[in-house]
Amino acid sequence: MQRKSLIDAECPIARGLERVGEWWSILIMRDALQGLRRFDEFSRSLDIAPNMLTRRLNSLVEAGMLERQVYSERPLRHQYVPTAKGEDFRVVLMAFVAWGNRHFAPEGESVQLVERASGRPVQPMMADLAEGYAVPLQACGVQAGPMASASMRQRLQGGSAE
Amino acid sequence: MQRKSLIDAECPIARGLERVGEWWSILIMRDALQGLRRFDEFSRSLDIAPNMLTRRLNSLVEAGMLERQVYSERPLRHQYVPTAKGEDFRVVLMAFVAWGNRHFAPEGESVQLVERASGRPVQPMMADLAEGYAVPLQACGVQAGPMASASMRQRLQGGSAE
């Protein structure tokens, strides 16, 4: 990518975008976390050109989001399985779905977030895990952490309004 | 955008990506939710070319993520304030930060998610709001909702493994 200043950014959002900053990457992760594994499955689900699928799949493997596994020796065949990092990306997709449902589905939801076992609806939320209580989204924000550089620290001070 | 099949997609992730599918859009929303308002503030924070900033700002206004407000009549000056939809996008960014912190910050976090008032660390999580208990991320998934089309319904059936 040609975005100079972001490559070494310490912002976790910018870092993440370097890995999954393209449409197809996110959509492929969505499908992979839904259980799709094989080239052909992604191909049909996404209606994506095969060369693009190869490119995105490779980039996701390089980024450590998917792992390429051999599932057949002769002929040689691979499947693409989410790594721990990829599996964790689920939290981002969940948030995305919850947000989309709230604002782009006035007529009703076509996709629901649920606990798989029970089928009961769930919602993303923020919580103070140490104390064990929920914190409203609006009350949450970001703050400089232990590894923040001076410039990052200053940046987070400055915009502290809102 | 030239992604034919996704424009009318009913997947909330695809819909969302149509609004904020570009790097700068997400980074601008990050800053806007941190309290930045003015052209110049974004410009310095992001180190973005002014023409690009104009484009992304306009697209975010069109997408209903930001609202353009006049804060000075003479000379005419605008500021860019998150709408309710934009404000809600915070949940996605929070998830992004949490994910990035877990996987791209082995040396320690440069940005922490906190409750603003207390400064105490918070985490995104999934919960069954009706019953009031937390549900582990791995136990969560998606399921066809009331407005799902037949094809969407089938798609969500199929990949139900994992």
Next chain:
DNA sequence: CAGTATCCTGTCCGATACTG
């Protein structure tokens, strides 16, 4: 089935110059 190889187009993005 699971890709690879080419070619082409759109546009994201950067750099720079300019304006009230």
Next chain:
DNA sequence: CAGTATCGGACAGGATACTG
């Protein structure tokens, strides 16, 4: 300060043909 105008390059993404 808050943008607009113009130019050029890199690459995401599309279409199609081909292979073991």
